[in-house]
Amino acid sequence: MEYRAPTADPAQVFTVLSPPRQTVPLVFSSPHSGRDYSADFIASSRLDPQALRRSEDSFVDELFACAADHGAPLLAALFPRAFCDPNREPYELDPAMFAGRLPEAANTRSPRVVAGLGTIPKVVASGAEIYAGRLPVSEIERRIGSYYRPYHQRLRELVEETQRQFGWVVLVDCHSMPASSAPADGLPGGGGADVVLGDCYGASAAGDIVACIEDGFKSRGYRVVRNTPYAGGFTTRHYGQPRQGCHAVQIEISRALYMNETDHTRHQGFDRLAADLSGVVAGLAALTREKPFP
Numbered sequence: 001m002e003y004r005a006p007t008a009d010p011a012q013v014f015t016v017l018s019p020p021r022q023t024v025p026l027v028f029s030s031p032h033s034g035r036d037y038s039a040d041f042i043a044s045s046r047l048d049p050q051a052l053r054r055s056e057d058s059f060v061d062e063l064f065a066c067a068a069d070h071g072a073p074l075l076a077a078l079f080p081r082a083f084c085d086p087n088r089e090p091y092e093l094d095p096a097m098f099a100g101r102l103p104e105a106a107n108t109r110s111p112r113v114v115a116g117l118g119t120i121p122k123v124v125a126s127g128a129e130i131y132a133g134r135l136p137v138s139e140i141e142r143r144i145g146s147y148y149r150p151y152h153q154r155l156r157e158l159v160e161e162t163q164r165q166f167g168w169v170v171l172v173d174c175h176s177m178p179a180s181s182a183p184a185d186g187l188p189g190g191g192g193a194d195v196v197l198g199d200c201y202g203a204s205a206a207g208d209i210v211a212c213i214e215d216g217f218k219s220r221g222y223r224v225v226r227n228t229p230y231a232g233g234f235t236t237r238h239y240g241q242p243r244q245g246c247h248a249v250q251i252e253i254s255r256a257l258y259m260n261e262t263d264h265t266r267h268q269g270f271d272r273l274a275a276d277l278s279g280v281v282a283g284l285a286a287l288t289r290e291k292p293f294p
Helices: 038-044 048-055 138-166 207-218 234-237 270-292
Strands: 013-016 026-030 074-077 167-178 196-199 222-226 246-254
Touching: 013 138, 026 138, 048 246, 074 138, 138 167, 138 234, 167 234, 167 270, 196 207, 207 222, 207 246, 207 270, 234 246
Parallel strands: 026 074, 026 167, 167 246, 196 222
Antiparallel strands: 013 074, 196 246
């Protein structure tokens, strides 16, 4: 099938849900909850719309909308992860996907590229290939320039504006995970984890910050593990520089807690999880008010 470039307005690539006034040094991001699947993108894929959504962190932007209630902004991508993944390096690319020469900066051998999950993904989370043929190499700069870079430019602005106002910042990168990938090792009683916290094995955030988030979930009955199998993606690694006053933590939440993974619909657990997340965010906001970090 001949590839046709999606016609979505490149200026409409994200939303920012902001409080009337930012009162805490927190920024939240949801890079994988975008669900603007253009007709051209769907037509150019060998997969149906439901299959394309298997990589989507459905409704995570809605679950974390409570951030604004607690004085922090939430940035959320509108474009889908299957189209372009902002939680990757700018040029993690599989050369077999493109008809033409890749940019010299391309990282073609990262574990994510090998898995088919680069900046422009080859497969959805189930492993099914997205495209029947190769994409024109011009798609690389179009997607990175019109979608990836504007998202990170706004994220960087939010982080820097917060750091200027408060002297430091915590970036919380919000995700969901298939229940089948939730780790169970080390958890009492069997069953998978509800939440995985990633801090790059202690490198991207102060321990008290991660402990506050962990305690917030555990006190509400959730099973929490750290860094396995999700230690933090590009956003956590890139922005998490505690010595420069920028802490970053990735949160992965099991989709089974709030949605039907087969048809991508919310179930009765959604409202409870949203309320519990508001409590977790409130606890983190209180910590940042009480104990400034370098």
